[in-house]
Amino acid sequence: MxxxxxxxxxxxxxxxxxxxxxxxxxxxxxxxxxxxxxxxxxxxxxxxxxxxxxxxxxxxxxxxxxxxxxxxxxxxxxxxxxxxxxxxxxxxxxxxxxxxxxxxxxxxxxxxxxxxxxxxxxxxxxxxxxxxxxxxxxxxxxxxxxxxxxxxxxxxxxxxxxxxxxTDPLTGALNRRALNDDTLAAISRAERYNSTYLLAFLDLDFFKKVNDEFGHAEGDRVLKQLVSITNSHIRESDKLYRFGGEEFVLIIPEIPPKEQVSFINKLRETIKNELKTPAGNSVTVSFGVAAWVPGTTVASWFKRADDAMYQAKKQGRDCAVFSKD
Structure with a gap:
């Protein structure tokens, strides 16, 4: 930006x-x-x-x-x-x-x-x-x-x-304005160089229960900690954005197809192991992931990732679902 x-x-x-x-x-x-x-x-x-x-x-x-x-x-x-x-x-x-x-x-x-x-x-x-x-x-x-x-x-x-x-003022993650600009830039680069890109939606599971049980101040702490944990376990070229509420987006460039599933699941497990409530319970995350494919637009890319995350929620949460497109 x-x-x-x-x-x-x-x-x-x-x-x-x-x-x-x-x-x-x-x-x-x-x-x-x-x-x-x-x-x-x-x-x-x-x-x-x-x-x-x-x-x-x-x-x-x-x-x-x-x-x-x-x-x-x-x-x-x-x-x-x-x-x-x-x-x-x-x-x-x-x-x-x-x-x-x-x-x-x-x-x-x-x-x-x-x-x-x-x-x-x-x-x-x-x-x-x-x-x-x-x-x-x-x-x-x-x-x-x-x-x-x-x-x-x-x-x-x-x-x-x-x-x-x-920048999102609460969590320090990039905001939706930056996300829109960077998504357009990622699509442009992918089309020009046929680069590999992943768009991943992250949604905290049962986050409302954290707010209800421990208060919104604790909920804010969990969001901040999620950003801190995620940023410390992704590459410098990967970017994390707050999409809204407890939902975040990752743009992940230049990652080989054979490493994509393991990369996302390793990050998901790391968050599960490190992100805790005051009671010591794990806070888990559901992932919906969509790779860039020719003809992708910002709207279609977001929809594919969002649909994949919806499937992850249906499958019981604390999992990662990749779009089949």
Whole structure:
């Protein structure tokens, strides 16, 4: 979920950057052509064209991370080139480039790139005959420091927002919003690469009795413990979601068919052995499991897994039933 939110955020930044570059740099291209400053005009034109092309490619591929890094390099190289060509007259372009860099890449990457850029520009001969070098360094370092703090704080806020947006507040499992997104992603990947995926519904058996006998606070503890036990006995690539009430969902990728039954039953037995009521009684779980098959939709996949879990309940609970489709 964080990756998806970050991707949308980065694509939005790239779109805004492309608009700003067109309206901000294009007038200078025209002016420089009129003034017969052809080299500078061509550099500006290359920067705008490069940004527009790369932003379009990022929106097409939905992979803005690498493209953002390329654009950051492009604008930093571009500002060096324009200062070499125009001299002190183009020095003010350094400041927007520093700010833009911190929007495009990670804060530490932006800081390294900015300091490198500042150092390279400082080494250009005769540039600082009319501008104090210490003022140039001080103003750029202050801007870089402020941008670094702001970008770092923004990344933390984005991560927190993604967590709040995708996590069940009671149990810490992923929520239904994350489940819907990840199920679509799993189907897409399975269709593209013919990958093996399992969708498993988990339902606590007789959970109402736990609430009735020990209270809802104890019921909440059982739900939290179920999530903790499950997460500690599944692989890092497997994801657990709270579907509602005492019902949970597992998405399990890339598991060989011959290992699927043993994997699910081992998890079921582990939960049975470790999940207890205050009286020391085991809390069991029924599983309904459906493998991905060609033509699967989110609705059909959920229905097959839910139907299998219903069969597990009919068979006496504390068992796992696999869809026969």
């Amino acid at each position: 964080f990756k998806q939110l970050q991707e949308k955020h980065q694509l939005s930044i790239l779109l805004i950057l492309s608009i700003v570059s067109v309206f901000g740099i294009t007038p200078f291209i025209i002016i420089r052509f009129i003034e017969n400053n052809i080299v500078a005009a061509l550099i500006d034109l290359a920067i705008v064209s490069g940004i527009l092309t790369l932003v379009g490619y990022a929106h097409y591929t939905k992979k803005p991370r690498v493209i953002s890094a390329v654009i950051a390099l492009l604008v930093n190289i571009g500002v060096i080139a324009i200062i070499i060509t125009n001299g002190i007259n183009s020095m003010l372009w350094v400041y927007p480039v520093v700010a833009v860099t911190f929007f495009l890449v990670k804060p530490i990457e932006a800081l390294i790139l900015t300091l490198s850029n500042v150092a390279i520009i400082a080494s250009i001969p005769n540039l600082f005959d009319v501008m104090p070098l210490n003022s140039y360094f001080t103003t750029n370092l202050m801007l870089a420091a402020c941008a670094f703090v702001y970008a770092s704080f923004g990344n933390k806020q984005l991560a927190l927002l993604a967590e709040l947006n995708s």
